[in-house]
Amino acid sequence: MNSRAFDAMQSAVDIVLTSPHPDNKVAASLFSETTLLAQTNNWPQSILDKIGKNTRIGDSSTTVHAEVNCLLNFPERTDGAEITITDPCCPNCAKSISESGIKTVYIDHKGFMKDFAARRGSEFKNMSLNILAHAGISIYEINRKEKYITAIHKPAQGYTPPETNPIEVIERPDLHSPTIDDLKTLIKNVRVKHPFWGCAFAADKSGKIYSLVASTHLAIGYSEDRAEEADKLTEYKNPLNPEQKYNFILTPLNRLMFGATRHNLHLIDGMIWTSLIPTSRELVNFIGAGYTQIALGTRQVYLKESSAEALETLKVAGLLEIIKVD
Ligand SMILES: [Zn+2]
Structure with a gap:
């Protein structure tokens, strides 16, 4: 627990109403010993310009x-x-938070x-909380007015999440x-065992x-021998299930993006390749992170058809150039 958490939460609350989203206004504040950054959810400018809010x-x-x-x-x-965070996080953000090496989450x-929490409560409870907990992250509820912090989850003493396949840097x-x-x-x-993988070049400061x-x-902490646990909670073994919005899998581009932030590296635009759409x-x-090019394998492989649709939408809008490389 960190007393700076109150200030950090306040800095998120201070900007939450500036979120451009009409009904889901969310803000978060990321902090270390020396730095604090508060942000709201928003639309990337290039998407606003070329695609619009509602597509x-x-x-x-x-x-x-x-x-x-x-x-x-x-x-x-x-x-x-x-x-x-002003609100309970969605499973996708929970995975990104875990992959970035964050150690404490306050809500x-x-x-x-x-x-919003009432509508999304079960996703938070069944997925986000489990993803964060498996990564060994401490999770707290914070009450700014009454000045107290309640633990929602604390990792067991000495818990180190199994990471059978960490990103290579x-x-x-x-x-x-x-x-x-x-x-x-x-x-x-590169010699990798998994058919779905990616690689990139990045630069430091x-x-x-x-x-x-x-x-x-x-997600970190769910090694293959704990896949059964994840399986109980979601359709891990059937990522093609179109009804399932979220899953416990991190695909290569996510791991490259948040693996880079973990080490304070910046992926170089045009130097990012993935075998999987x-x-x-x-x-x-x-x-949203400002990239304009992605290199892809010539075989069109994806876990969900919506991936191919998204790629096409971005290509047609002129937002993403696809470089075919095998
Ligand atoms: Zn989210």
Whole structure:
């Protein structure tokens, strides 16, 4: 527990009404010892300009959630940072928070009373809470007025989440300004067991280059031997089920994006490749983070048809250039 959490929550509450969303106004504040960043949910400007507010992109809304805006814009490494949120988070944000290495989540007590929380309560309870808890994250409810913090979940002492397939981050002193040929060489030389994987080049603040490799994986803490637990809660074994909005799987682009924020690296636009067409939500977050190009395998592989629809929508709108690379 951190007494700075009250200030951080207040900074989120202070901006929540500036959210452009007409009925779901959410804000979050991400903080470390030295830095604090508060953000609301919003529409990326390029999506507003070219697609508009009300068209869906695949099966995703066009907004970027407050938590993701915090993670993708935080000026430091997110590993070990803490986040306060005005509302209970959705399962997708829970996965992104876990992948970014956040250690503590605070939710405003008023967030549990809202209509939105009532509608989304079971998703939070059955999925988001479990995803955060498995990642070893402490979860608190915060009451600003009465000045108390209540634990919703604390990891057992000494709990370290199993991570059977962590993202690989390797410094590449041999590269200064990677090209598409360097990306092709990286793709060719990587040995991964999983058919769905991705890789990218990223830079740190000083301009040093890194290669990142990540495979599709269950959320942190759900290693393959705990897949049964996830299976009980969702359609983990059947990601093609169109009725299932959320699942416990992290696909490559998400892992690359939030693995990069974890280490305070910036993925280089045009130097990001995935064998799997990203999900609609991943693509909206990707555009929101300012990317304009994605390299994809020539085989059109996706977990849900909505991924292919989202890709097409963004391509037609001129928001995303697709580079075919095998
Ligand atoms: Zn969310």
